Each structure stands twice: as structure tokens, then as C-alpha cells.
Amino acid sequence: MPFLYDMHTHTNRSFDAEAPLAAQCKRAEELRLNGLCITDHCDVNVQSLLCARTVFAAGGADIRRMQEEGNLPFRLWQGIELGEPLEDLPYAEEMLGLLPYDYVIGSVHNTPGQQDFYFMDCSSIDLDSALKPYFEELIRLADWGKTDSIAHITYPLRYIEGKYNRKVELSPYLDLIDHLFRVMIPKGLALEINASGLRQEIRRPMPDERFIRRYYELGGRKIIFGSDAHAAKDLASGIPECMELCRSIGFETAVYFEKRREFSYKL
Ligand SMILES: [Zn+2]
Ligand SMILES: [Zn+2]
Numbered sequence: 001m002p003f004l005y006d007m008h009t010h011t012n013r014s015f016d017a018e019a020p021l022a023a024q025c026k027r028a029e030e031l032r033l034n035g036l037c038i039t040d041h042c043d044v045n046v047q048s049l050l051c052a053r054t055v056f057a058a059g060g061a062d063i064r065r066m067q068e069e070g071n072l073p074f075r076l077w078q079g080i081e082l083g084e085p086l087e088d089l090p091y092a093e094e095m096l097g098l099l100p101y102d103y104v105i106g107s108v109h110n111t112p113g114q115q116d117f118y119f120m121d122c123s124s125i126d127l128d129s130a131l132k133p134y135f136e137e138l139i140r141l142a143d144w145g146k147t148d149s150i151a152h153i154t155y156p157l158r159y160i161e162g163k164y165n166r167k168v169e170l171s172p173y174l175d176l177i178d179h180l181f182r183v184m185i186p187k188g189l190a191l192e193i194n195a196s197g198l199r200q201e202i203r204r205p206m207p208d209e210r211f212i213r214r215y216y217e218l219g220g221r222k223i224i225f226g227s228d229a230h231a232a233k234d235l236a237s238g239i240p241e242c243m244e245l246c247r248s249i250g251f252e253t254a255v256y257f258e259k260r261r262e263f264s265y266k267l
Contacts (some may be wrong), residue, residue, distance in 0.1 A: 002243065003265045005035040005256045006236045007103060008081070008151065008194060008226020013059040015040040017230035018119075021062050026072050027232040034265075035256055037103050037237075038063060039226070043083035044091045045110070052095055056080065077102035077258060079235045082147060083109055086140055096146060103257035105192065105226075106147030108137050109155060117159040124151065127168060131156060135176040141166040142183040148257050149190035149224050152206040162202030177211060181218045188222065190255055190262070191215050193246065195238030196228035205242050209249070216249050222262075223254050241266055 010017035011024055021038065023048040028036040040059055042052045052124040063078045070076070072159040080101050085092030089183045096104065111130045122130075134156055142150055152158075160166050170177075185190065205212075212223075225242055246254070246267060 002240075002267070003034050004031065004236060004239065005037075005137070005225060005254075006033060006227050006229070007035070007037045007079070007224050007256055008039050008105060008192065008228045009036060009235060010040055010230045011038055011059070013055050014230065015047070016041070018234045019230065021066060021204065023232040024229070024235060025066060025070060025072060025076065027235040029072070029237050033074045034235060037077040037078065037256070038077040039079035039081040039103065039105050041081050041083060041111065042095050043116075044095070045084045045087040046116070049091050049094065052091075053098060053103075056095070056098055071111070073134055075258070079103035079105060079257075081105040081107055081151065083107050085147070086144060087112065092146075100259065102259055103149075104147045104260065105149055105151045106141050107151040107155070107178045108134065108141060109142070112137050118155050120159065122160045122164040122166065127166070128162065128172070131168070131173060132176070135173050135180065139176065139180050139183055142180055142187065142189055145187045145189065147189065148260060148262070149192045150184060151192040151226070152194040152196075152228070153177070153191075154211065158197060158199060158200060158202050158206065162197070162200055177214065178218065181215050185218060185220045190222040190224040191220055193223050193225050193242045195225065195230050195242045196234075198238035198241060199234060205238065205245070207243060212246060213249050216251065221251065221253070223251055224256065225254060
């Protein structure tokens with residue numbers, strides 16, 4: 001039985017998720033996960049700092065209680081999905097210092113200054129003016145280097161292609177994506193393989209195979225898997241398929257984090 005770690009999951013402490021912590025833990029037990037990391041949203045450009053502090057302090061207390069009293073047959077960790085940290089650095093720094101997280105995801109959900117692609121009407125937006133600054137922001141995020149991974153780097157496609165059915169030609173952005181990987185690799189930032197796309201309209205992981213291969217070609221070996229489950233039924237969904245894909249590309253190991261230290265396991 002291969003190891004199974006889900007390092008990107010949400011509970012009802014995220015604005016867009018419905019699963020209580022107990023439901024996520026129950027599902028993790030049913031699936032015989034080795035480790036589950038709760039990474040609720042902290043989008044610094046959306047949520048007030050006061051609200052984020054309150055939510056994470058309460059969420060952290062719940063997770064500690066569950067770790068101590070839940071008699072869990074898997075490792076439970078507390079993470080954070082720090083969204084758009086560069087849009088308010090003092091806020092992001094304060095949240096990084098708030099709790100002793102196990103794992104910090106860095107993510108971007110919007111073109112800087114615009115709204116999340118999740119909320120955006122992508123039917124008529126100019127793709128180049130949305131995507132180029134998006135990838136440039138990911139490079140700046142990697143350059144900042146204070147997260148453990150960079151998540152779902154093809155996030156806009158989940159909406160532009162998946163929801164709005166507009167084909168995106170990524171050739172103009174290949175240099176930017178190479179640049180991103182060339183910043184991430186020497187800094188030791190993990191590339192998240194986000195499985196949520198497999199159960200959504202886009203029908204492929206984020207990033208998709210082409211970019212996972214490119215990361216490998218450039219020498220990247222540090223991958224981390226997450227289902228991005230917002231409901232218990234989606235926990236770990238798509239991760240075995242993503243693991244198989246990565247094995248076929250040549251990856252032999254993947255990583256998880258505990259107390260922000262990285263551990264690798266065999267794929
Ligand atoms: Zn995200
Ligand atoms: Zn997420």
C-alpha cells in the first residue's frame with residue numbers, strides 16, 4: 001500500500017468550504033491516509049487581518065484538541081493556504097508568525113488588483129492581460145520564498161478553460177513558467193500537484209502533465225500532493241492518479257511537511 005498524504009484541504013473555517021474538521025478526520029481514517037494537513041484559506045487581499053487571526057486561532061485550537069484527544073490513526077497537521085501574500089506583506093508576515101504551522105502553502109487566486117478568478121466573469125476578459133501578470137506574481141511569490149510550496153500554478157485555467165470553455169494557448173507564457181521553476185528549485189520550494197482539477201470541468205491536475213514534466217527536466221524533484229478538498233467526500237480524491245502520473249514522469253519521491261520541516265517518502 002503506497003503512502004497517502006493529503007497536504008491541501010479545507011474545513012468550514014474557509015469561506016468556501018463546508019466540512020467540519022471532525023468530518024475531514026473521519027474521512028481520512030476511512031481512506032487510511034498517512035497524513036492530513038488542514039490548510040484553510042487566508043487570502044490577505046480579501047479577509048481582514050482581525051478576522052484571519054480569530055479564525056486561525058480557533059482553528060488551531062480545534063486541531064490541537066483533535067491531535068490530543070482524537071485517537072487518530074494518521075498524522076494531523078495544521079497548515080495555512082496563504083493567498084496573495086504580496087498584496088499585503090505586513091499582514092502576511094503577521095499571519096506567518098501567529099501559529100506554529102506545520103506547512104505553509106503559497107498561492108495566488110487573482111491577477112494582482114483584480115478579483116479571484118473564482119468570482120470573475122472570464123467570458124470576455126483579455127487573456128494576456130490576465131495571465132502574464134498572474135505568472136509574474138507567482139515568480140515574485142517564489143522569490144519572496146517564505147512559503148513551503150507554490151500551489152496550483154495553473155489556477156486561472158480552472159476557470160477560463162474549465163468553467164468558461166475558452167481555450168488558452170500557453171506558449172506565450174512558457175518562459176515565465178520556466179523562470180518560476182528556476183526560482184523555486186534552488187530555493188527548495190515544493191511544487192504542489194493539486195488534484196482538484198481532475199474532479200472539476202478542467203479534468204486535469206494543476207499544473208498539468210506538460211508542466212510537471214518541464215519542472216522535472218529543469219531538475220525539480222520536490223513535489224507535494226493535495227486534493228484541495230472543500231468537502232469530506234473529496235478528500236485525497238485524485239491523489240493516487242497524480243502520484244501515478246509523477247512516477248511515470250520519473251519522480252521517485254514526494255514530500256510532506258511537519259513543523260515546517262520537509263520529509264520525503266517513496267512514491
Ligand atoms: Zn487556492
Ligand atoms: Zn485551497
